[in-house]
Amino acid sequence: MAKGDPGVTTRGRRAAPRSKRTASANAGDPALVQLLTPEGERIESAIGPDGTEYRVDFTDEEYRGLYRDLVLVRKLDAEATALQRQGELGLWASLLGQEAAQVGSGRALRTQDMAFPTYREHGVLYCRGIDPIMPLGLFRGVDQGGWDPNEFKFNMYTIVIGAQTLHATGYAMGVHMDGKTGTDDGEAVIAYFGDGATSQGDVNEAFVWASVFNAPLVFFCQNNQYAISEPLERQTRVPLYQRAGGFGFPGVRVDGNDVLASYAVTRHALDNARLGQGPSLIEAYTYRMGAHTTSDDPTRYRIASEVEAWQAKDPIARMKAFLTTQQIADADFFASVDEQARAESVHLRERVLAMPNPEPVTMFDHVYPNGSPELDEQRAQFSKYMESFEGSAH
Amino acid sequence: MATETLTLGKALNTGLRKALENDPKVVIMGEDVGKLGGVFRITDGLQKDFGDQRVIDTPLAESGIIGTAVGLAIRGFRPVCEIQFDGFVYPAYDQIVSQVAKMHYRSQGKVRIPMVIRIPYGGGIGAVEHHSESPEAYFAHTAGLKVVTCANPQDAYSMIQQAIASDDPIVFLEPKRRYWEKGPVELDAPLSEAYPLHSARVARAGTDATVLAYGPMVRTCLDAATAAAEDGRELEVIDLRSLSPLDLTAAYESVRRTGRCVVVHEAPGNLGLGSEIAARITEECFYSLESPVLRVTGFDTPYPASRVEEEYLPDLDRVLDAVDRTFGW
Ligand SMILES: Cc1ncc(C[n+]2csc(CCOP(=O)(O)OP(=O)(O)O)c2C)c(N)n1
Ligand SMILES: [Mg+2]
Helix, strand or coil, X not given: CCCCCCCCCCCCCECCCCCCCEHHHCCCCCCEECCECCCCCECCEEECCCCCEECCCCEHHHHHHHHHHHHHHHHHHHHHHHHHHCCCCCCCXXXXXXXXXXXXXXXXXXXXXXXXXXXXXXXXXXXXXXXXCCCHHHHHCCCCCCCCHHHHCECCCCCCCCHHHXXXXXXXXXXXXXXXXXXXXXXXXXXXXXXXXXXXXXXXXXXXXXXXXXXXXXEEEEECCEECCEEHHHCCCCCHHHHHHHHCCCEEEEECCCHHHHHHHHHHHHHHHHCCCCCEEEEEECCCCCCCCCCCCHHHCCCHHHHHHHHCCXXXXXXXXXXXXXXXXXXXHHHHHHHHHHHHHHHHHHHHHCCCCCCHHHHHCCCCCCCCHHHHHHHHHHHHHHHXXXXXXX | CCEEEEEHHHHHHHHHHHHHHHCCCEEEEECCCCCCCCCCCCCCCHHHHHCCCCEEECCCCHHHHXXXXXXXXXXXXXXXXXXXXXXXXXXXXXXXXXXXXXXXXXXXXXXXXXXXXXXXXCCCCCCCCCCCCCCHHHHHCCCCCEEEECCCHHHHHHHHHHHHHCCCCEEEEEEHHHCCCEEEEECCCCHHHCCCCCCCEEEECCCCEEEEECCHHHHHHHXXXXXXXXXXXXXXXXXXXXXXXXXXXXXXXXXXXXXXXXEEEEEEXXXXXXXXXXXXXXXXXXXXXXXXXXXXXXXXXXXXXXHHHHHHCCCHHHHHHHHHHHHCC
């Protein structure tokens, strides 16, 4: 299962920074906060647009833990894609390529923090210590979520684009109203959404509300460059992180394929929020390596060379290169992670196959907390009608 | 005359192409309608042939799609807006109900909004939530909007062109689970000779009971009629086609003959189209009725998880069960 929160405090041997480079050496995009290059080279610290210096200070054990998370969430995701191909899931929205953004931000959450996902945050869910089977009922078509957001500190998936950013804002306002901000152990909230979602009215309203109510909220936008077929340029003329400025809170762009930087910027933003300093926006710059969902055919709208260019920035390959060259992990470790991933995905598959179909009559359940006489009557008629087929070949 | 066999989806695509050819002010706008050709490929190839000024991939914002289409319409364009799925029309609901529907009225007829809002609707495709809903009553309840839905490729082809040519704002509901069903389409028939947009049509003549349906349920009811015929009962199936305004002339005539009427739709029964239809049939045909008008509809629950949608949706058995009940009254 997922390991615990690695935290910022470190135990055991510290992995000394191996490079004195700073992010300004990142010629491609000076605004991009990066702590691990695509080649696996460690950058000691990076400066954000508002002068914030980002760094991480992980033990070797923690570095290995992040690698394990990345491999596991990718493998479980691939298993879900396979299950869909075999007709066991109705649909799957793959996170392939976005593992670092999700593991980095997911591990940056403290136990008391609350997350509002879209439909793609399987990696964040995993890092919260939640059983990866939990969202599969929705994709299999046996339920529509069915979990308690408060129990898991993880809201149900939201398919309607952008709606959850307002829910996150309201929740964060509630945290503030409950007096749970202003201290190190205060609560913070994170809202996930995509680049496409930034065009929705709801998301822009969430920016306004979070801003004027100083909500303890981190807007975490995974810019994976596409909203189904539409490229980023159809949603914006400015880099997305710069939108924050107009709403009155800080914005930062992080290399979303760099798990260390994703962790660092999210941890910093969450801690600011819990201390009462209000919202911020993180744009995790990444790429959707696969199709939008299993229903999609990306060859209709993007070229192979673009995908290949991003392949070279793979979040797992760079972490593996780093762990190897710094001798933080050896072949045995990598093999054991692969074995664990294989075992967990087999376990997941077995449990998906064993998921029962709901009894049809359960569709009448939970429409209202205390029932409704009209609906109770409909349920009774439905049961009677279904019974009329018993014994027949229906 | 060129008659081709097309799927319902391809018939829509062909009708949209014709509309773009015939009127330079027609523009198509929506999410993923360009290169991708829409998630159901209804606009496939249109951006390639007409350019990205006429087939516009919009930012991801439904209120924006409809709101800007209002402006385009005031400017003299004829926007054809695609909403990707039924469950995603609600962010645009305010624009549709408060703006689109009322412009003509408020301007005392000086502003026309010749807009078509295309929405793939209904269930039966095993989709996740928000992808299987039937929102027609919300729109039919709103004065100033017209609401139509097609049930076969021929109607898809002509009705989409008629809707675009109409000066009314029209919500055009497409039965997504029937997109792949094939039928003959007369491609060259002039639009002026097409069956009128807001008229119902008898889809199958019969003598024993009248079944009223629209959109995806027409096929279901025709299948039910075939099954009933094997048992010696002739059902008359009427495809309503236009939900606002409703054209019940054929239905009244039919019910006066058969004395029995069943209305079928996927949307929940409570305050659905069936309620209005049942009331009108009762008012008009009271002395001919042998039994109350019965409704076969989705239940008054949210659209359920797809693994139980078959039980939620009206099917042949439920239609026949209702017909039986009209005889047992
Ligand atoms: C309100 C609404 N409109 C349309 C859709 C259909 N849809 C599902 S995902 C998607 C694109 C989302 O893009 P983005 O926000 O970038 O997130 P990503 O899928 O790339 O993670 C669209 C248009 C929807 N789910 N909700
Ligand atoms: Mg995206």
